[in-house]
Amino acid sequence: MIHLAFFARIAEICGTSERTIALDPAANIAMVWDTLEQEFPALQAMRPSTRAAVNGSLVSFEHRLAADDEVAFLPPVGGG
Amino acid sequence: MIHLAFFARIAEICGTSERTIALDPAANIAMVWDTLEQEFPALQAMRPSTRAAVNGSLVSFEHRLAADDEVAFLPPVGGG
Amino acid sequence: MLAITDEPLDILAVRAAVLDKTCGGVALFEGIVRADDDGTRCVVALEYEAHHSMAIAEFERIARDVHVRFSGARIAMVHRIGRVRVGEPAVVVAVAAAHREQAFLGCRYAIDELKMHAQIWKKEHFSDGSADWRANDA
Amino acid sequence: MLAITDEPLDILAVRAAVLDKTCGGVALFEGIVRADDDGTRCVVALEYEAHHSMAIAEFERIARDVHVRFSGARIAMVHRIGRVRVGEPAVVVAVAAAHREQAFLGCRYAIDELKMHAQIWKKEHFSDGSADWRANDA
Numbered sequence A, B: 001m002i003h004l005a006f007f008a009r010i011a012e013i014c015g016t017s018e019r020t021i022a023l024d025p026a027a028n029i030a031m032v033w034d035t036l037e038q039e040f041p042a043l044q045a046m047r048p049s050t051r052a053a054v055n056g057s058l059v060s061f062e063h064r065l066a067a068d069d070e071v072a073f074l075p076p077v078g079g080g
Numbered sequence C, D: 001m002l003a004i005t006d007e008p009l010d011i012l013a014v015r016a017a018v019l020d021k022t023c024g025g026v027a028l029f030e031g032i033v034r035a036d037d038d039g040t041r042c043v044v045a046l047e048y049e050a051h052h053s054m055a056i057a058e059f060e061r062i063a064r065d066v067h068v069r070f071s072g073a074r075i076a077m078v079h080r081i082g083r084v085r086v087g088e089p090a091v092v093v094a095v096a097a098a099h100r101e102q103a104f105l106g107c108r109y110a111i112d113e114l115k116m117h118a119q120i121w122k123k124e125h126f127s128d129g130s131a132d133w134r135a136n137d138a
Helices: A008-014 A029-039 A041-049 B008-014 B029-039 B041-049 C011-016 C052-069 C100-117 D011-016 D052-069 D100-117
Strands: A002-006 A018-021 A051-054 A057-059 A070-074 B002-006 B018-021 B051-054 B057-059 B070-074 C002-005 C025-032 C043-050 C074-080 C082-085 C089-097 C120-126 C131-133 D002-005 D025-032 D043-050 D074-080 D082-085 D089-097 D120-126 D131-133
Touching (some): A002 A008, A002 A029, A008 A041, A008 C120, A029 A070, B002 B008, B002 B029, B008 D120, B029 B041, C011 C074, C011 D011, C043 C074, C052 C074, C052 C100, C074 C100, C089 C100, D011 D025, D011 D089, D052 D074, D074 D100
Parallel strands (some): B002 B070, D002 D074
Antiparallel strands (some): A051 A057, A051 A070, B051 B057, B051 B070, C025 C089, C025 D025, C043 C082, C074 C089, D043 D082, D074 D089, D120 D131
């Protein structure tokens, strides 16, 4: 399994702040995102500005996933 | 009469924070200071760093005085 | 004190966290919710959300940087999440140093870094009932 | 709020004096009495004295400057006189502006100007009982 965490506008589009999905042995982050885009087409416009973190560390969309990874999808920040 | 106000180290040397002196019709600030120096020789070392104000405005030591002027002698500042 | 909280911010507590006998200056910055007006609607509140562990890790990175870059300056930084009304602080940063130069520079550095890198998001709520997420300028 | 007082400084009151709905950032600076140590003796307190009317006139000049130079920024500035112990603030400056850049720059400008130009003097009291007047660096 992989644990997904969504924030801000991405969480609103997905209608939830977290979800669990089955791990595809070949899965990288881009593949997970593509799956989400099919379910939530509104995500497409957000891809260029979205960053991903695995277990709290920023990674590229090519990053390969392992069992029990926590993947966070992070829109552009707005703190302060 | 002229009203003199002393601050910080100058007040300590003069032993008071204010004094009144008679107005010499030709008096400028340098003359007042010279008179004070004769009374309090420790003021001599302070002359280069001391500024003068008349009625709240900074003036040069050549400034001529008028009756009831308030003359303040101001050491280098140390606020903050 | 490096924290994210859904409680109103306690400025004096943030300040107190950085004071010690070696400190000659404290620079403190508050980011306040402003009644921003775009001509047709006006901000009435901001709603903040954070990736808590990533944001705190970023605060810790910033605190280490401030300490190293600004002569051992000490920093406290607290960001609020949830709904914050106009006039209330959303973030408070305090930096204490021996001299004011380092306190000012450290404080400015910290809030700039927080705004660029901390995983925190902001939704603007407007007077007409509309709302939208708003990213910081890059 | 531009003041000189012999009471302990109230940081929240200084801050509150500059807040309004247009303000997106408040930069606040406190000059704190530091336990400065020259190797043989240590500062235990500072004693401040002011030419009250000239110092307030200078604060007013600085406040006008800050307002004009930094996009209408609002400032409050209070300096304490009398004996101030280590760890206590001797001066508090708060500047509020729409954006943080102006708040930081205005606050820094104000404390720099105060230290250079306000008619305020400082006497250092040391742990060995000695004391001496101390001017700011030019």
